[in-house]
Amino acid sequence: KAGVTQTPRYLIKTRGQQVTLSCSPISGHRSVSWYQQTPGQGLQFLFEYFSETQRNKGNFPGRFSGRQFSNSRSEMNVSTLELGDSALYLCASSLTVSTNEKLFFGSGTQLSVL
Amino acid sequence: QQPVQSPQAVILREGEDAVINCSSSKALYSVHWYRQKHGEAPVFLMILLKGGEQKGHEKISASFNEKKQQSSLYLTASQLSYSGTYFCGTDFSGGYQKVTFGTGTKLQVIP
Numbered sequence: 553k554a555g556v557t558q559t560p561r562y563l564i565k566t567r568g569q570q571v572t573l574s575c576s577p578i579s580g581h582r583s584v585s586w587y588q589q590t591p592g593q594g595l596q597f598l599f600e601y602f603s604e605t606q607r608n609k610g611n612f613p614g615r616f617s618g619r620q621f622s623n624s625r626s627e628m629n630v631s632t633l634e635l636g637d638s639a640l641y642l643c644a645s646s647l648t649v650s651t652n653e654k655l656f657f658g659s660g661t662q663l664s665v666l
Numbered sequence: 667q668q669p670v671q672s673p674q675a676v677i678l679r680e681g682e683d684a685v686i687n688c689s690s691s692k693a694l695y696s697v698h699w700y701r702q703k704h705g706e707a708p709v710f711l712m713i714l715l716k717g718g719e720q721k722g723h724e725k726i727s728a729s730f731n732e733k734k735q736q737s738s739l740y741l742t743a744s745q746l747s748y749s750g751t752y753f754c755g756t757d758f759s760g761g762y763q764k765v766t767f768g769t770g771t772k773l774q775v776i777p
Contacts, residue, residue: 594769
């Protein structure tokens, strides 16, 4: 069974640009969550999608947005990039939205903003 | 609000034991533990639900004290493969929201 796939693996952008990251969950998983990982901050929750609907959102500015398609694939968009957006962005999938389900993480997209 | 993990980093020799703590200022419904090796995705270790049960995964076990709002991860007879960053995730919502992860504990096991 294929794992969670995130593309691209690395991205380099400049301030002010926008970026779109993609996540394909494990087949059959309907919940996709996004996390930002930076040194010293751990994993910061961005948002969760289930059945194409945003179910929860973390404390990030409106520049961060996402969506989920009918096949459960998800995209995350960051507009007007800032230097502080440099981070590893992880996507995780699970069968349902239950908190008591384990998350399966992708290897992430490393975003560098110059 | 993020749970607090301690220590932030620890270096062990093979065969030594370690304890990683995770504490919260809010009531917890469950605690999750994940391990992330360098350059890899975080991998699920275990979930502990209310009730103080202790769970195990290989020589790694954990406890959850809901009254004290804390959990501890026990690594026994550490192996080189245990190296990585350990994250605890806590559920404050009773299942309605995703877990909130701590900042992680970096564990390095040396020969």
